[in-house]
Amino acid sequence: MARLNVFGPPQEWPDQDLIAFSDTIDPALVLDAYRSGVFPMPLADAGFEHTGWWSPTQRGVLPLDSLRVTKSLRQAAKHYTTTIDAAFTQVLTACADPGRPYGWIDDGILGIYTELFRAGHCHSVETWDDQGRLVGGLYGISLGGLFAGESMFHDKQHGRDASKVALLRLVELLTDDHAESRIIDTQWQTPHLASLGVIEIDRSEYLELLDDALAVPEAPWPRRDDHA
Structure with missing residues (x-):
């Protein structure tokens, strides 16, 4: 199964662990994210209401x-x-x-x-x-x-x-x-x-x-x- 790249081409991702934000999150998006090499983590503790999407550079x-x-x-x-x-x-x-x-x-x-x-x-x-x-x-x-x-x-x-x-x-x-x-x-x-x-x-x-x-x-x- 090929990666879905729901966050766009990896070569265009920023050179940092946090690559995207979203206002919404649901099970289907979470699964697509894992298939793309990305995972969710809330940012509430950092003062943001958005969900952060992460793909560590290391x-x-x-x-x-x-x-x-x-x-x-x-x-x-x-x-x-x-x-x-x-x-x-x-x-x-x-x-x-x-x-x-x-x-x-x-x-x-x-x-x-x-x-x-x-x-x-x-x-x-x-x-x-x-x-x-x-x-x-x-x-x-x-x-x-x-x-x-x-x-x-x-x-x-x-x-x-x-x-x-x-x-x-x-x-x-x-x-x-x-x-x-x-x-x-x-x-x-x-x-x-x-x-x-x-x-x-x-x-x-x-x-x-x-x-x-x-x-x-x-x-x-x-x-x-x-x-x-």
Whole structure:
């Protein structure tokens, strides 16, 4: 599937991460944006009422074979169970906690991604402790071989490594016959993500990888999942 370029030719985008604004946002536009290499993020905290559309000049991506799984993470994973799409609303709500630093998930984003989940385009991975508590997770958009990670969280008291365990489960799910063409988009690279194997690539290289990823079949997402 070719990119739709709903934001115009990439060579005409500004040489900065923020490439456009819009007054409106809806699920169809969000999906077209991801297919174009762009993602939304509200700008209310910066004093703007518009939605910002972003395509970082240096994109953070996690190749599936680059995830750094330490011995301690493997040991930690044994103390948790994971599910897929079993508690999407809880994961989304935890990621949107206004008490988190640099929070950006507003009510509009909550509604749109919930609708995309119901349509089968958005997915969550949940991590549970041995008391049955949701202690970590992540969510993102899946289109062909692209998984666009939106946010992740962990319970600081009961699940220090729980978000990493969720990421490990995600990589395991995506690792199939098409793994070489699949990518996990993390938007930006942070020191924490770099420690897990996330690398930075130029925008142009990301868009080339995106073309290949969109041509790959969807991952075998279960709608519900037994504990694993």
